[in-house]
Amino acid sequence: MTSPESTKSREERKNMLSSFFLRGRRRGDTIFKWVVIAAAGYTLLLLGLVVFSVGEGSLAAFGKEGFFQFFAQTDWNPVEGRESYGALPYIVGTLVSAGIAMAIGVPISLGIAVFISEIAPPRIGTPVGYIVEVLAAIPSIIYGLWALFVFRFWILDFIERPLHEAFGGSIPLFAQTPFGLDVFTAGIVLAIMIIPIISSIAREILKAVPNSQREAAYSLGATRWETVWKFVFPYAKAGLLGAAILGLGRAVGETILVTMVIGNAVGAAAIPEGLFDQSQTLSSVIANEFNEAVTNFHISSLIALAVVLFILTMAINIGAQFLVSRMVRVVPGARE
Amino acid sequence: MTSEEYADSLDYKVGRTDSDVRDYKVSVRHLDSWFGTKQALKDINFDVKENTVTALIGPSGCGKTTLIRCLNRMNEMTASAAVKGSVFLDKVDIYDRSVDPVIIKRRMGMVFQKPNPFPTMSIYDNVAAGLKLNGIRDKKLINEIVEESLKGAVLWEEVKDELDKPGISLSGGQQQRLCIARALAMQPEVLLMDEPTSALDPIASAKIEELMNDLKKDLTIIIVTHNMQQAARVSDYTAFMYLGELIEYGPTKQIFENPQKELTERYISGKFG
Amino acid sequence: MSNTSERKQIIQDSILRTNARRRIIDKAITVATIACVAAALIPLGSILFEVFKNGASAISFEFLTEPQGSIVRGDGGIGPAIQGTLIVVGLASLMGVPVGVLGGIYLSEYAGTGKFPYFVRFFNNVMTGLPSIVLGIVGYIILVLTIGSFNVMAGAIALSIIMIPIVLGVTEQTVKLVPNSVREAGHSLGIPKWKVTMFITLWSAKNGVLTGIVLGISRIAGETAPLITTILGTSLFFQGFFGPVDALPLRIWRLSQQPYDASHEFAWGSALILILMILSLSVALRYLVLERKFRLRLPPLSLNYSFPIVSGMLKKMRGTKE
Numbered sequence: 001m002t003s004p005e006s007t008k009s010r011e012e013r014k015n016m017l018s019s020f021f022l023r024g025r026r027r028g029d030t031i032f033k034w035v036v037i038a039a040a041g042y043t044l045l046l047l048g049l050v051v052f053s054v055g056e057g058s059l060a061a062f063g064k065e066g067f068f069q070f071f072a073q074t075d076w077n078p079v080e081g082r083e084s085y086g087a088l089p090y091i092v093g094t095l096v097s098a099g100i101a102m103a104i105g106v107p108i109s110l111g112i113a114v115f116i117s118e119i120a121p122p123r124i125g126t127p128v129g130y131i132v133e134v135l136a137a138i139p140s141i142i143y144g145l146w147a148l149f150v151f152r153f154w155i156l157d158f159i160e161r162p163l164h165e166a167f168g169g170s171i172p173l174f175a176q177t178p179f180g181l182d183v184f185t186a187g188i189v190l191a192i193m194i195i196p197i198i199s200s201i202a203r204e205i206l207k208a209v210p211n212s213q214r215e216a217a218y219s220l221g222a223t224r225w226e227t228v229w230k231f232v233f234p235y236a237k238a239g240l241l242g243a244a245i246l247g248l249g250r251a252v253g254e255t256i257l258v259t260m261v262i263g264n265a266v267g268a269a270a271i272p273e274g275l276f277d278q279s280q281t282l283s284s285v286i287a288n289e290f291n292e293a294v295t296n297f298h299i300s301s302l303i304a305l306a307v308v309l310f311i312l313t314m315a316i317n318i319g320a321q322f323l324v325s326r327m328v329r330v331v332p333g334a335r336e
Numbered sequence: 337m338t339s340e341e342y343a344d345s346l347d348y349k350v351g352r353t354d355s356d357v358r359d360y361k362v363s364v365r366h367l368d369s370w371f372g373t374k375q376a377l378k379d380i381n382f383d384v385k386e387n388t389v390t391a392l393i394g395p396s397g398c399g400k401t402t403l404i405r406c407l408n409r410m411n412e413m414t415a416s417a418a419v420k421g422s423v424f425l426d427k428v429d430i431y432d433r434s435v436d437p438v439i440i441k442r443r444m445g446m447v448f449q450k451p452n453p454f455p456t457m458s459i460y461d462n463v464a465a466g467l468k469l470n471g472i473r474d475k476k477l478i479n480e481i482v483e484e485s486l487k488g489a490v491l492w493e494e495v496k497d498e499l500d501k502p503g504i505s506l507s508g509g510q511q512q513r514l515c516i517a518r519a520l521a522m523q524p525e526v527l528l529m530d531e532p533t534s535a536l537d538p539i540a541s542a543k544i545e546e547l548m549n550d551l552k553k554d555l556t557i558i559i560v561t562h563n564m565q566q567a568a569r570v571s572d573y574t575a576f577m578y579l580g581e582l583i584e585y586g587p588t589k590q591i592f593e594n595p596q597k598e599l600t601e602r603y604i605s606g607k608f609g
Numbered sequence: 610m611s612n613t614s615e616r617k618q619i620i621q622d623s624i625l626r627t628n629a630r631r632r633i634i635d636k637a638i639t640v641a642t643i644a645c646v647a648a649a650l651i652p653l654g655s656i657l658f659e660v661f662k663n664g665a666s667a668i669s670f671e672f673l674t675e676p677q678g679s680i681v682r683g684d685g686g687i688g689p690a691i692q693g694t695l696i697v698v699g700l701a702s703l704m705g706v707p708v709g710v711l712g713g714i715y716l717s718e719y720a721g722t723g724k725f726p727y728f729v730r731f732f733n734n735v736m737t738g739l740p741s742i743v744l745g746i747v748g749y750i751i752l753v754l755t756i757g758s759f760n761v762m763a764g765a766i767a768l769s770i771i772m773i774p775i776v777l778g779v780t781e782q783t784v785k786l787v788p789n790s791v792r793e794a795g796h797s798l799g800i801p802k803w804k805v806t807m808f809i810t811l812w813s814a815k816n817g818v819l820t821g822i823v824l825g826i827s828r829i830a831g832e833t834a835p836l837i838t839t840i841l842g843t844s845l846f847f848q849g850f851f852g853p854v855d856a857l858p859l860r861i862w863r864l865s866q867q868p869y870d871a872s873h874e875f876a877w878g879s880a881l882i883l884i885l886m887i888l889s890l891s892v893a894l895r896y897l898v899l900e901r902k903f904r905l906r907l908p909p910l911s912l913n914y915s916f917p918i919v920s921g922m923l924k925k926m927r928g929t930k931e
Contacts, residue, residue, distance in 0.1 A: 139831020
C-alpha cells in the first residue's frame with residue numbers, strides 16, 4: 001500500500017525527529033535535574049537563613065538579659081539609659097488571646113463542618129462551604145479595620161457592657177470597665193479568622209471517615225447526631241485535633257489584626273487580669289514599635305520577641321504533627 | 337406430596353400477592369424504590385418464612401442490595417431515595433407512619449459486606465454498642481448479652497480473654513463475626529446480611545455459612561449473595577432478581593434444579609452474570 | 610435463650626423510653642450547627658458590606674492615582690500604595706514562583722526517599738506555619754540593615770519566603786496527580802526527561818499549579834506585617850529598588866491610626882481596592898474560570914496556611930492512595 005518513496009521519507013522523518021529530541025539530551029537532563037535540586041535546596045537555605053538571622057539579631061538582647069531571664073521578665077522600658085525588656089507579658093497576652101480564639105472558634109468550626117458534611121444535602125452544603133472559605137481570603141488588615149471601626153462596638157454594646165454590669169462585681173474576669181479594645185475582642189476576631197481554616201480541614205477529615213462506619217451506627221438505631229458524636233468523631237479525632245492545632249498556630253502568629261484591637265498595653269500592664277483588660281501579643285509589640293525603635297538594644301529585643309514567637313509556633317506545629325501521627329496509628333486496616 | 341397438597345402449602349403460596357401476610361415473618365408487597373429519578377425496584381412481592389434462610393441472587397445492579405436495605409429502612413440513609421409499597425414484619429407495615437424506625441432496626445439487624453467494627457472501641461464495646469446507644473445501663477445485663485452474642489457468633493472462645501482489645505485487632509473473618517455478634521446483641525428477629533462473605537477468604541466464609549445454619553433456628557435470615565454456590569449451600573429459599581424486578585422465587589432446590597423462568601435458568605447456568 | 614423475649618422487651622422499652630429525648634437532642638444540634646454557620650456568615654457579610662459601603666465614597670480617579678495631599682482636607686489619594694503593592698508583589702512572585710514550581714517538580718518527579726527530600730518537605734511544612742512578622746524581620750536583617758534603609762527588595766524577599774512553601778506544596782501535589790501514562794507517552798517518544806516534565810507533565814498539571822500560584826499571590830498581596838519591618842511605607846511613588854515604597858495593606862494600617870475622618874475614609878477606600886484585587890484573583894479566577902472550565906476539584910482557599918500538613922494527615926487516614 002505504501003510506495004517505496006513514502007516509506008523512505010517516513011524513515012527519514014523518524015530519524016530527524018529522534019535526533020532532534022535526543023540532541024543535547026544527556027546534558028539537558030543533567031542541567032535540569034540540578035536546577036530543580038537547587039530550587040529545593042534553596043528552600044532549605046531560606047529556613048536556615050531565617051533561623052540564623054533572627055538568632056543573630058536577638059543575640060544582643062538575650063546576651064544582656066540572659067536567655068531564660070528574657071522569657072521571665074515583665075518590664076518593657078525603652079527609655080535610654082534604663083532599658084530593660086522582658087517577654088513574659090506578651091507571652092501571656094499571646095496565649096490568652098489565642099486561647100479565647102480557640103475556645104470560641106473550635107466549636108463553631110466543628111459545627112460548620114458537621115453541618116456541611118453530615119447534615120446538609122450537597123446542593124446546600126457545597127455553596128455554604130465555598131462561602132465560608134471566602135472568609136479565609138480576606139486579608140487580616142481588613143479584619144482589623146472592620147474590627148476597629150465596626151465590630152468592636154457590637155462586642156462592646158452587646159457582650160462586654162452587659163457582662164460587666166451583670167457580673168463585674170462578683171467575677172474578676174469581668175471586672176475591668178470595657179472599652180471594646182481589649183484581649184477579649186482580639187480573641188473573638190481571631191476566632192472568626194481561624195474558623196475557615198479549622199472548618200475546611202475538619203470537613204475533609206470527616207469526609208475521609210468511611211461511610212461503612214455510619215452505616216453500622218445507623219443499623220443499630222443511632223440518630224444522626226449520635227452517629228457523628230459517638231462514632232464519626234472518635235474515628236476522626238486525630239485529624240480534628242490536627243485541624244484545631246493548625247488554627248491555633250494561625251491565631252498565635254497573627255499580627256496586624258491583634259495590634260489594632262488589643263489595646264496596646266506595655267510591660268507588666270500588658271498581662272491581662274480579666275477579659276476586658278488591654279494587652280499585647282509578641283507579634284503586636286513588634287509591629288507597634290519596630291519603626292520607632294531607635295537603640296540597637298531595643299531593636300534587638302524586638303527581634304528576641306520574634307525568636308520567642310518562632311519557638312512557640314515551631315513547638316505548636318511540630319507538636320501537632322507528632323500528636324496526629326501517634327493518634328492516626330489507631331485507625332484501621334484489618335489484619336487479614 | 338400431592339399436587340393439591342402442594343397447592344395448599346405455604347411453599348406454593350410464597351411470592352403470590354394473595355398469600356396471607358400473617359403466615360410469614362417478612363412480607364414485601366408492591367415495593368417500588370427510586371434513587372432520584374431512576375427506579376431501582378419494580379413491584380416486588382415475596383414472603384419469607386420464619387426460621388429460614390432466604391437468598392437474594394442476581395447480576396450486579398439487579399437491585400438485591402437496594403431491596404435488602406429497604407427491609408430495615410436503611411435505604412433512608414441515602415438522600416435521594418424514595419420508596420412506595422409495604423414491607424410487613426409480622427403483621428406491621430414498617431413503612432407506616434406510626435412505626436418507629438429505631439424499633440425496626442432492633443428487630444432487623446444488619447451485617448455488611450466489608451466488616452466494619454468500630455476501630456476506637458474494644459471488642460466488648462463493639463458488641464455492646466447498640467445496647468448502650470439505646471439506653472441500656474444495667475452492666476450485668478450487658479455482660480450477659482455480650483457473652484451470649486459472642487457465643488452465638490461463634491467468637492466467644494477465641495476472644496473471651498481479650499475483650500478489651502480493639503475491635504480491629506482481629507482477623508477479617510473474626511471481625512465479620514464480631515459484626516454479627518454486634519447485630520445479635522440487639523436480640524433481632526431477622527438478620528439481614530449483605531454479601532457477608534465476599535470480603536473473606538474461603539475458610540472464614542465457611543465458618544460464617546456454618547453460623548447461618550445455627551442461627552436460623554432462632555432467627556430468620558435474609559442474605560444477598562453474588563455467589564450462586566453459596567446460595568445453593570446455605571439457603572432454603574432463593575429469590576432471583578434482574579434489573580429491579582423479582583423474576584422468580586421459590587424453594588432453593590426448585591430454583592436451582594427446575595427453574596420456571598428462562599431468565600433464571602440462563603443465570604443459574606452461567607450464561608450471563 | 611429462655612429469657613430472650615424478656616430481653617427483647619427490656620431493649621424495646623429502653624428504646625421507647627429514650628427515643629423522644631434523643632430525637633429532641635438531634636434536632637437541637639441541627640439547629641446549633643446552623644447557628645454556627647450563621648456565626649461565620651454574618652461577620653463575612655458585615656465585612657464586605659462595610660468595606661463597600663464606606664469605601665465606595667472615597668473612590669475617584671484622583672484617589673487611585675494621586676499621592677496623598679493634606680491629610681485634614683482629604684486631598685489626594687493612594688496612588689503610591691497601589692503602585693507599591695503591584696511592584697512588591699510582582700517582585701516577590703518573580704522570586705517565589707520559579708523556586709516554588711521547580712521545587713515542587715523536584716519533590717514530585719525527581720526525589721527519592723532519602724534524607725534530602727524528607728527535610729525539604731519537612732521544612733516547607735514548617736515554613737507554612739511561620740508567622741509573617743518573623744519573616745519580615747528576616748527581610749529587615751538581610752536587606753535593610755545591610756543596605757542602610759528600608760527598601761523594596763527586602764519586602765519582596767520577605768514576601769517571597771511566604772509564597773514559596775505554598776506554591777511548592779500545591780505544585781508537588783498536583784504534579785504528582787498526573788497519571789503515569791502521560792509521562793510514559795512522552796518517554797516512549799524518545800523525549801528527554803526534562804522536556805517531558807516541563808512540557809508534558811507540568812502542562813497537564815497547569816491548572817493546579819496555576820491555582821497554587823494564585824493562592825500564593827493573593828496571600829502575600831494582603832500581608833501587612835512583613836512590610837512594616839521592610840518597606841516602611843512612604844507617601845511618595847516608587848523611587849528605586851533600594852528605597853522605601855508604600856503598599857496598600859501598610860497604608861490602610863497607617864491611615865487607621867490617624868484621628869482624621871478623611872484618613873478613615875481613605876482607609877476604607879484602600880480596603881475596597883485591596884479586597885477587589887484579592888477577591889477577584891482568588892475567588893473569581895478559581896471558582897468561575899478554572900473550576901467551571903476545567904472542572905477541577907481545587908484545594909480550598911484556607912489551605913493557604915496548611916496544605917502540605919493537611920494532605921499528609923489525610924493520606925494517613927485514608928491509607929496512601931497514589
